[in-house]
Amino acid sequence: MLCGYDQKLLTLSSDTACSITAEVDLSGMGLWKKWKTFDVSADKALQIPLNVDGYWIRFRSSLDAVASA
16 A cells, blocks of 8 residues: 555565566556556666555566566
């Protein structure tokens, strides 16, 4: 859940180089919008300040991978 936090930090990692797309539900009603796509290197964590508001966030990988957000 995103709401209620004024300082957010996103850490993405994957065992395979891939693109990970973040989608945000702004209202909490299940209306998902693409926010950003990040290129993630294999076995190297990527940290990004999370400057988006909304209720929920989910992630989709461009490839089959073991990934974490």
